[in-house]
Amino acid sequence: MLNFASLPPLSLYVHIPWCVRKCPYCDFNSHEARSDIPEQEYIDALLRDLEQDLPRVWGRIVHTIFIGGGTPSLFSPEAIDRLLSGIRARLPLDQNIEITLEANPGTVELERFKGFRTAGINRLSIGIQSFDEEKLKALGRIHGRAEALRAAEAARAAGFDNFNFDLMFGLPGQSVEQALADMRTAIDLHPTHLSAYQLTIEPNTLFHARPPTLPDDDITWDMQSRLQTELATAGYRQYEVSAYARPGYECRHNLNYWKFGDYLGIGAGAHAKITAAGDAQGCASAARGGMPGAAITRLWKVKHPNEYLRTAGMPESIGGEQKLSRHDAAAEFMLNALRLVDGFPSPLFQERAGLPISACEPELALAENKGLIEWDTRAIRPTPQGRRFLNNLLELFV
Incomplete structure (x- = not known):
């Protein structure tokens, strides 16, 4: 049995599964948009999905929202505004909520960023990966160096004072100096947060079927060590394995994951983790001094967008559900928190x-x-x- 004195903080993850082109290293639930994206239909489905999940979190305040994908910036600012308006109508939100939208260079321009800002997005996460033309081609990215630089400039011009760059190192044929050049270019653009990931080959990806030649372990360790030094010198503090931030700009949404907080997940293939009281009185029992016999439940939605659109808001949309055992709860906490x-x-x-x-x-x-x-x-x-x-x-x- 699990015993909680109170409920953990609650976040909301929203998954938008479409992208322009599937990258050969990507093992996320993303699908190439081969025709017009059913934008309005998908927003309707997301809100039905959320309504179905509301009884799991009655009365709880949402502290962060993260809209990920896929490439959420393919959706129009008007669609994102309707989504956030629908969320606000259904859930109490923290007064100082952090709302992040993932965006890729090549799918954004200044007016679009301004529209996202007006809709209520207050943090961007931009998938740069590299500023090197050759490396971007090797990664199958749809943008080049110029688009990456423009996206960074547009984010600030649109009024975002909190934005992240995703960068990768250990790329095919990459030298230590090339990795450092990418990071120095990123630092010169003054993001508040940087995520630096080593490229890994994951199952069920094109790179797994046709592996590229990657730098060896000694070279990638040298890259990582020197990138960490470069970031520290520039005032970015490492607070997680791959995450670096200016003071006060750590990603609150991801910190909630790493500290084993709760989160709802809506959208195709989205996952959720919810702590709930073990009695019929639900969340209210936490206010009476503890929840003996409580449970942590993981659940996930069906993965394929078409199946999700058909079933969202109905029991058939639940792809699976699992109550964590004592061992699972302990292990999953450590798997997250020891990354910090x-x-x-x-x-x-x-x-x-x-x-x-x-x-x-x-x-x-x-x-x-x-x-x-x-x-x-x-x-x-x-x-x-x-x-x-x-x-x-x-x-x-x-």
Whole structure:
């Protein structure tokens, strides 16, 4: 049984599955738009989907919204405005809510960004990946260097004072100096947040079927180390494995994931994680001093856009549902929270996993003995060695 003193913070993820072209490294639920995107029909489906999920979160405030994909910036500002208006009509939102929209260069221009800003988007995440023409072609991106630079300039001109760039390193044929050149170009554009990911080959991707030649492990480690130094010198603090931010601009939505908060997920293939009381009185029991016998439920929606459009708002739209066991809750908390550079305060484990920290004591002791974590009464955090060999650390809890 799980026992919570209160409910964790709640976020909302919205998935828009269409993109102009499927990138060869992408294993997300994204689909090429081979004809006109059914924009209005999909917004209707999203709002039906949300209404179906409302009983799971009655009375709870949403603190962040993230609209991801696919390429959400393919949707018009008017459609995004209707979506956000529909969400506001159905859910109480935090007064200082963070609302992020993913955008790709090549699908945006200044007026479109201004429209998103007017609709209520207050944070952008722009999928740059690289500023190198050759590397962008190797990644199958639809934009070039000029479009990437224009997208960055348009974001600021449209009034966004909070935006992220996604960059990748360890690209086919990439040298350390080329990776540094990408990062320096990004830093010169003054984003408030940077995500730097190593390219990995995932199953069910074109790169998995026809793998490119990637830099070896020593070169990619050198890249990562030097990129971290470059970012720190420029005033970006690393707070998660792949995330760097100016002070106060950490992504609140992703922090909620990493701290094992709750989130609704609407859209084709969207996932949700919801903590709920184990009695018929639902969320209100939390206000009476705890929720013994509570449960954490994961659920996900059907993946294909056509099936989702047909079933949204009906039970058939639920692709699957799972209640987490004690082991699952403990393991999933650690898989998320140990990605954070500062780790987590020890009481957070009880708050979010519903278990005493002693439930993980053998694994924590083993990780400490291996030099992968630092552990005291106040906090548990990965060591530099634990961050470098993160997979080895996380495997101890699976």
